[in-house]
Amino acid sequence: MATKKSNTIKLKFDSARNLAPAPESKSAAKIDPRYDLFINGKFEKPLSKKYFGTINPATEEKLSEVAEANQADVNRAVKAARAAYDNVWKKMPAKERAKYIYRIARMIQERAREFAIIESLDGGKPIRESRDFDVPTAANHFFYYAGWADKLEYAFPNRTTQPLGVAGQIIPWNFPLLMAAWKIAPALATGNTVVLKPAETTPLTALKLAEIIQEADLPPGVVNIITGAGATGAAIVNHPDINKIAFTGSTDVGKIIQRAIAGTNKKATLELGGKAANIIFDDAPLDQAVEGVINGIFFNQGHVCCAGSRLYVQESVFKEVVRKLKDRMETMIVGDPLDKNTDIGAINSRQQLETINKYLKIGQQEGAEMYQSSCSIPRKGFFCRPTIFTNVAQSNRIAQEEIFGPVLAIQSFRTDDEVIEKANNTPFGLSAGVWTDKGSKIFNMTTKLRAGVVWANTFNKFDPTSPFGGYKESGYGREGGLHGLAAYVNIV
Amino acid sequence: MATTEKRLEILKTYKIYIGGQFPRTESGRYYVATNNKNEKLANVCLGSRKDFRDAVGAARNAFGGWSGRAAFNRGQILYRAAEMLEGRKAQFIDELMKQDATKLQAEKEVNLAIDRLIYYSGWCDKFQQLYSSVNPVASPHFNFSVPEPTGVVAAIAPQNDSLLGLVSLIAPIIAGGNTCIVLASNAKPLCAVTFAEVLNSSDLPGGVVNILTGKVAELAPYFADHMDVNATAYCEADAATQQMIKERSALNVKRIVLYDKVKWLADEAQSPYFIMDFQEIKTTWHPIENIGGAKAGY
Numbered sequence: 001m002a003t004k005k006s007n008t009i010k011l012k013f014d015s016a017r018n019l020a021p022a023p024e025s026k027s028a029a030k031i032d033p034r035y036d037l038f039i040n041g042k043f044e045k046p047l048s049k050k051y052f053g054t055i056n057p058a059t060e061e062k063l064s065e066v067a068e069a070n071q072a073d074v075n076r077a078v079k080a081a082r083a084a085y086d087n088v089w090k091k092m093p094a095k096e097r098a099k100y101i102y103r104i105a106r107m108i109q110e111r112a113r114e115f116a117i118i119e120s121l122d123g124g125k126p127i128r129e130s131r132d133f134d135v136p137t138a139a140n141h142f143f144y145y146a147g148w149a150d151k152l153e154y155a156f157p158n159r160t161t162q163p164l165g166v167a168g169q170i171i172p173w174n175f176p177l178l179m180a181a182w183k184i185a186p187a188l189a190t191g192n193t194v195v196l197k198p199a200e201t202t203p204l205t206a207l208k209l210a211e212i213i214q215e216a217d218l219p220p221g222v223v224n225i226i227t228g229a230g231a232t233g234a235a236i237v238n239h240p241d242i243n244k245i246a247f248t249g250s251t252d253v254g255k256i257i258q259r260a261i262a263g264t265n266k267k268a269t270l271e272l273g274g275k276a277a278n279i280i281f282d283d284a285p286l287d288q289a290v291e292g293v294i295n296g297i298f299f300n301q302g303h304v305c306c307a308g309s310r311l312y313v314q315e316s317v318f319k320e321v322v323r324k325l326k327d328r329m330e331t332m333i334v335g336d337p338l339d340k341n342t343d344i345g346a347i348n349s350r351q352q353l354e355t356i357n358k359y360l361k362i363g364q365q366e367g368a369e370m371y372q373s374s375c376s377i378p379r380k381g382f383f384c385r386p387t388i389f390t391n392v393a394q395s396n397r398i399a400q401e402e403i404f405g406p407v408l409a410i411q412s413f414r415t416d417d418e419v420i421e422k423a424n425n426t427p428f429g430l431s432a433g434v435w436t437d438k439g440s441k442i443f444n445m446t447t448k449l450r451a452g453v454v455w456a457n458t459f460n461k462f463d464p465t466s467p468f469g470g471y472k473e474s475g476y477g478r479e480g481g482l483h484g485l486a487a488y489v490n491i492v
Numbered sequence: 493m494a495t496t497e498k499r500l501e502i503l504k505t506y507k508i509y510i511g512g513q514f515p516r517t518e519s520g521r522y523y524v525a526t527n528n529k530n531e532k533l534a535n536v537c538l539g540s541r542k543d544f545r546d547a548v549g550a551a552r553n554a555f556g557g558w559s560g561r562a563a564f565n566r567g568q569i570l571y572r573a574a575e576m577l578e579g580r581k582a583q584f585i586d587e588l589m590k591q592d593a594t595k596l597q598a599e600k601e602v603n604l605a606i607d608r609l610i611y612y613s614g615w616c617d618k619f620q621q622l623y624s625s626v627n628p629v630a631s632p633h634f635n636f637s638v639p640e641p642t643g644v645v646a647a648i649a650p651q652n653d654s655l656l657g658l659v660s661l662i663a664p665i666i667a668g669g670n671t672c673i674v675l676a677s678n679a680k681p682l683c684a685v686t687f688a689e690v691l692n693s694s695d696l697p698g699g700v701v702n703i704l705t706g707k708v709a710e711l712a713p714y715f716a717d718h719m720d721v722n723a724t725a726y727c728e729a730d731a732a733t734q735q736m737i738k739e740r741s742a743l744n745v746k747r748i749v750l751y752d753k754v755k756w757l758a759d760e761a762q763s764p765y766f767i768m769d770f771q772e773i774k775t776t777w778h779p780i781e782n783i784g785g786a787k788a789g790y
Contacts, residue, residue, distance in 0.1 A: 482625055491765065
């Protein structure tokens with residue numbers, strides 16, 4: 001691609017930015033060469049007799065191998081969960097249930113460093129994020145919901161709650177431990193038992209969590225963690241003795257699940273894809289907004305369902321924002337996830353890297369202008385430079401489809417009405433962002449944007465007390481906060 | 493001599509209700525509504541797929557205005573609908589009795605329908621506080637969650653309780669700021685059309701409620717299929733239809749609400765939870781400035 005002459009001032013970063021590597025030590029984490037299925041409180045060899053490898057996406061080296069659960073293994077796990085529900089968990093006084101969940105929270109905190117390292121090794125995310133965000137937020141989530149267990153009669157006015165039974169939970173590879181916490185904690189607090197399947201590329205922290213659950217003396221069968229790929233997930237979804245499916249993942253798979261359980265009484269909550277609009281008005285504090293855009297799209301390599309992957313900039317500040325964005329991108333360090341200086345780690349898998357690269361081609365073919373930072377990337381492993389597209393049309397695929405990578409599509413707008421219409425013109429509705437100094441404008445925007453989470457003058461913030469979930473094709477049900485309890489109870 | 497002749501009665505034409513107007517079905521089709529004595533009651537529109545499509549268009553157009561209205565104002569309009577229904581009580585009792593209800597049953601159903609509108613009128617500006625929260629996040633942010641309407645709802649009314657069921661289904665949907673397309677009871681369609689006239693004289697903006705008559709088996713798939721519908725509701729226990737609606741609704745991840753166990757005459761058939769069935773929770777974050785100095789409290 002021909003380089004265009006830039007009419008903005010180019011900042012020089014080469015002098016100050018060569019930070020010495022500051023790698024976290026792998027020795028603080030213990031990874032077994034092989035993991036079995038966690039069923040009924042024990043690690044059991046799979047009846048399938050099959051195992052598959054899980055690699056470090058930053059080096060492509062094998063970290064361990066995990067069991068591949070087949071239908072018979074799923075049956076075993078569901079049976080254990082059902083027995084634990086009937087015989088132990090639903091009879092247990094709520095305050096005792098709470099104490100088990102508190103224990104899990106505490107043990108995650110105690111082993112936080114180990115969890116952070118394994119999360120970064122197995123998934124490719126920067127250690128700074130797994131250490132400061134994923135692991136502490138996961139522990140906090142257990143701590144938060146533990147406290148709800150004996151207070152459910154206050155949650156739904158004039159109603160009481162009943163647990164649903166056995167919950168089948170399927171989680172994605174972008175926040176492996178945190179998603180396990182989002183799923184398991186409210187399910188247990190409300191008195192359900194669980195069969196959870198982590199994603200096939202990131203099973204290790206869920207299996208380490210199984211160790212903690214064992215160590216916490218949780219009654220056998222209350223939580224079962226089984227590994228495998230799509231077929232294992234399908235076996236969970238279709239199992240007749242499961243009462244509830246909780247799924248986080250792509251919209252395509254969410255739709256398949258909704259169809260698969262149509263003939264049953266299974267309840268479902270789906271947290272699916274997104275294509276969030278991040279909107280900058282001309283009165284916004286631009287440097288702060290640019291930081292927000294960077295965080296919005298490059299957090300966790302852009303593997304975030306609520307990532308701010310569509311940027312709308314008001315025309316009068318468009319050039320300035322794009323320049324600042326390019327400058328800021330130039331300072332980003334892409335590389336070893338275990339290095340504490342790393343901003344963007346490894347793409348989670350070869351398959352995902354291919355998907356992202358496919359979209360980079362599509363974007364250029366559609367006539368959008370691609371810009372990538374000039375940073376070096378490691379030769380081995382799966383990496384992608386931070387990327388932005390300008391000259392994007394609303395109908396372009398890079399502006400419509402979820403890429404799930406560090407790729408931002410930028411468009412301009414003139415009026416509030418125009419940007420509201422553009423922002424809402426998508427089948428998704430998970431999140432959105434607004435940057436402006438004007439309070440009344442913020443509330444106009446946040447009420448009109450059809451999305452479940454709206455960040456104003458901030459982005460990608462999460463908290464156990466804060467309900468998260470989508471509108472439209474981004475799914476239904478909420479996770480977090482009081483509203484997250486509703487996903488796991490019958491309100492009677 | 494003419495004074496001794498019996499006056500010829502004007503028969504009512506039962507039409508569908510789309511976008512605040514009463515067109516005939518575009519298909520030109522009709523069916524004959526009868527009662528248990530097999531008396532012909534009326535020629536009723538046999539609504540078509542295109543009628544439904546027009547109704548979705550009207551509902552989508554009306555959504556912005558209706559959801560953006562003050563909740564207090566929505567409450568007043570629902571109250572006004574109850575007033576109108578009260579004033580036309582005799583007509584509804586008459587229609588229900590033509591459709592095989594006893595006088596006592598008919599009176600009870602109409603009275604309950606009026607009371608139910610009043611009940612939901614009151615909820616319009618109250619349920620939000622009950623189901624909202626300010627979330628005590630562990631970072632310097634102001635964080636709150638509020639219910640917002642899901643959008644356009646396609647609802648199939650119960651076959652029995654043709655007035656009360658219809659009113660009990662529509663009221664919480666629109667009280668919460670949604671707009672809807674409702675398929676009336678196929679066997680007992682008269683009250684649904686007359687109720688549309690009540691709504692039409694209650695300052696309810698056109699398109700907020702659209703009422704079709706026709707066959708469930710024919711129209712239900714479109715209710716579940718349409719890409720600009722956000723939620724589907726179905727009130728019967730027919731397992732095959734339930735499955736069909738759930739499967740097709742997956743096309744654009746519609747919310748599915750099944751009311752097959754609700755007894756519409758009972759008190760349990762009204763609660764703010766019916767409103768919440770058609771609400772989304774929106775969470776909003778904003779940073780709180782944190783400047784040192786004012787540590788000592790105020």
